[in-house]
Amino acid sequence: MAMRAALKWVTLVASAMAASTATAGPAADPLGSVMWNDMKAQFFGDAPVVFDDRVKVSIPSIVENQAQVPVTADARALGDVKKLVVFADLNPIQHVVTVLPVKAAPYIGLSMKVEQATPVRAAALLGDGTWHVGSVYLDAAGGGCSAPALARKDADWSDTVGHAQGRMWREVDGSARVRFRVRHPMDTGLARDNTPAYFIEKLNMRASDGQSLAEVEIREPVSEDPTFTMIVRLPVSDKALTIDGRDNNGADYRSVIPVAWRQSDAAAAKPGAVK
Amino acid sequence: MKRVGHPEPARDGDDGITRRAALARVAGIATLPMLLGVFDADAAPLAYELKSERIGDGVWVVRGAQEAIDRKNGGAIANITIFDTSDGAVIVDTGPSKRYGLALDAIVRQLTGKPVVRAYLTHFHPDHVFGNQAFAADAIAAPKGVVDGLADLGEAFASAMYHAAGDWMRGTEVVAPGRTLEDGTEQIGQRRFRAQTLAGHTASDLVLLEETSGLLVAGDLVFLDRAPTTPHADLARWRHSLDALGAISDRALVPGHGPVESGARGVGQTRDWLAVMEETIRNAFERGLSQNEAIAEPLPEWTGRIALARYEYERSVMHFYPKLEAGSWPRIDRAG
Numbered sequence: 001m002a003m004r005a006a007l008k009w010v011t012l013v014a015s016a017m018a019a020s021t022a023t024a025g026p027a028a029d030p031l032g033s034v035m036w037n038d039m040k041a042q043f044f045g046d047a048p049v050v051f052d053d054r055v056k057v058s059i060p061s062i063v064e065n066q067a068q069v070p071v072t073a074d075a076r077a078l079g080d081v082k083k084l085v086v087f088a089d090l091n092p093i094q095h096v097v098t099v100l101p102v103k104a105a106p107y108i109g110l111s112m113k114v115e116q117a118t119p120v121r122a123a124a125l126l127g128d129g130t131w132h133v134g135s136v137y138l139d140a141a142g143g144g145c146s147a148p149a150l151a152r153k154d155a156d157w158s159d160t161v162g163h164a165q166g167r168m169w170r171e172v173d174g175s176a177r178v179r180f181r182v183r184h185p186m187d188t189g190l191a192r193d194n195t196p197a198y199f200i201e202k203l204n205m206r207a208s209d210g211q212s213l214a215e216v217e218i219r220e221p222v223s224e225d226p227t228f229t230m231i232v233r234l235p236v237s238d239k240a241l242t243i244d245g246r247d248n249n250g251a252d253y254r255s256v257i258p259v260a261w262r263q264s265d266a267a268a269a270k271p272g273a274v275k
Numbered sequence: 276m277k278r279v280g281h282p283e284p285a286r287d288g289d290d291g292i293t294r295r296a297a298l299a300r301v302a303g304i305a306t307l308p309m310l311l312g313v314f315d316a317d318a319a320p321l322a323y324e325l326k327s328e329r330i331g332d333g334v335w336v337v338r339g340a341q342e343a344i345d346r347k348n349g350g351a352i353a354n355i356t357i358f359d360t361s362d363g364a365v366i367v368d369t370g371p372s373k374r375y376g377l378a379l380d381a382i383v384r385q386l387t388g389k390p391v392v393r394a395y396l397t398h399f400h401p402d403h404v405f406g407n408q409a410f411a412a413d414a415i416a417a418p419k420g421v422v423d424g425l426a427d428l429g430e431a432f433a434s435a436m437y438h439a440a441g442d443w444m445r446g447t448e449v450v451a452p453g454r455t456l457e458d459g460t461e462q463i464g465q466r467r468f469r470a471q472t473l474a475g476h477t478a479s480d481l482v483l484l485e486e487t488s489g490l491l492v493a494g495d496l497v498f499l500d501r502a503p504t505t506p507h508a509d510l511a512r513w514r515h516s517l518d519a520l521g522a523i524s525d526r527a528l529v530p531g532h533g534p535v536e537s538g539a540r541g542v543g544q545t546r547d548w549l550a551v552m553e554e555t556i557r558n559a560f561e562r563g564l565s566q567n568e569a570i571a572e573p574l575p576e577w578t579g580r581i582a583l584a585r586y587e588y589e590r591s592v593m594h595f596y597p598k599l600e601a602g603s604w605p606r607i608d609r610a611g
Contacts, residue, residue, distance in 0.1 A: 058567035062586070064593040070566035109565030165604035169563035177563045180607060181600055227600055229565040255607040
């Protein structure tokens with residue numbers, strides 16, 4: 001175990017050294033990751049790929065908790081994005097999420113587990129079939145994927161699975177910014193206590209007529225009690241946003257976030273309300 | 276190299292030993308000639324050069340660097356106070372590593388000509404207590420909350436410290452205090468130490484008043500010219516403790532981090548920082564910003580004069596955001 005970790009680490013040093021000598025060019029990974037070619041094959045196949053600073057990946061400058069690393073992926077500067085994928089080259093499970101922004105911004109905020117220092121990337125697929133990739137390098141002590149979920153220490157953890165909390169805000173352009181969390185252990189299946197994988201694998205954000213605004217495929221690296229920030233174009237007449245979720249055991253979760261700003265308008269219009 | 280401060284352990288069940296073994300091995304690999312260029316900082320011999328500052332008759336402080344824990348400073352970022360007494364030396368806090376503790380023991384003997392007969396620990400954070408190994412466990416005294424906190428989190432702290440400070444930590448193990456300290460006074464030689472357990476920076480923060488010199492050792496309840504850390508903070512309790520300290524802040528005060536001077540400025544600045552930090556985070560949270568967006572929010576101009584202001588603000592966002600989300604968002608789940 002110690003040797004494996006040490007060897008991985010040497011790989012990182014090697015990749016950091018490679019980065020300093022890499023020649024510039026459209027296909028060269030700016031982080032010089034030794035895993036880049038594997039990542040390219042895994043996520044993009046034969047599709048054209050370019051590195052593009054307009055795809056922003058934000059992370060803190062330090063990792064405070066390797067089981068809860070906030071990551072924000074934002075490809076709004078690219079315009080019409082068909083798909084947004086977040087992945088981390090050196091995680092034991094690289095894929096973090098895929099967003100289909102049907103009627104939503106190509107944007108997601110979440111927290112993820114990291115097993116060691118790794119590149120974190122967001123890739124946006126445009127209508128012309130080209131992937132645009134933004135990357136950052138995250139330093140971390142690691143161990144986030146192989147540590148048991150905190151909830152597993154609590155005998156009553158299952159009582160709160162699926163409990164959700166959230167709020168919604170109106171963006172300047174009229175779209176709805178949604179922030180919510182769902183109680184779930186999000187077990188990776190890699191924990192030292194051999195807990196099998198158990199995680200929310202799908203979220204679908206819907207308008208009141210049932211139309212899909214955004215679909216999110218979620219993978220094991222997303223943190224326990226997953227918390228998301230998204231921006232969707234909710235129809236003007238809708239009074240609430242519905243979020244349907246499903247975990248890999250087949251359990252369904254439904255949450256409804258009322259449109260808070262319209263509620264407060266309605267309250268102000270009530271007879272007797274103080275203007 | 277990115278920095279890590281007081282590391283917040285991810286998991287209680289975390290296997291710190293394994294990762295430390297791996298990091299120790301990595302430190303060994305760093306001596307390979309081909310990798311030397313990457314490790315300029317680590318290539319120098321690792322020796323803490325502790326400098327004492329005389330702050331009174333038979334009283335010294337060893338100042339910590341106003342920095343985050345890294346591989347250059349070896350985690351020597353917290354202040355240590357040394358008292359000479361007729362019965363032996365008394366120290367407050369022991370530093371970040373075994374190696375530091377040994378260097379501290381040497382400088383104490385050099386200054387006082389006596390061994391350490393009492394080491395008080397102000398709280399359980401690793402930059403204050405990981406030098407314990409250099410002293411007899413029976414001489415180390417701390418409030419029950421500090422003893423318990425170290426028992427809970429010590430191994431996880433050790434793992435994070437090995438990552439942040441590297442080979443400086445070699446051989447460091449968590450050592451529990453041999454004595455549980457009750458509030459009250461303890462006479463050691465001609466000196467009289469009054470212990471009071473407050474809280475807020477952590478669940479248990481010891482404040483010591485040495486009555487013959489009038490010196491107040493405030494631990495990390497007070498930071499001066501260095502931004503306060505909040506991984507285990509309770510802001511309401513912290514403010515309450517600052518009120519108590521404010522009442523006696525005309526005395527000379529040793530902050531956990533920062534210069535020794537009359538206590539008013541440190542108490543006031545710590546209070547101002549907590550207010551600005553909390554308000555900035557709450558304001559970002561109420562506007563629906565994600566954690567990374569909250570981290571990018573501006574801070575008032577005056578905080579630019581405080582060491583590590585942005586660094587600690589960033590960490591505080593990560594400490595407080597999950598609590599705000601869990602504590603203030605309404606339930607939204609429905610039966611499907």
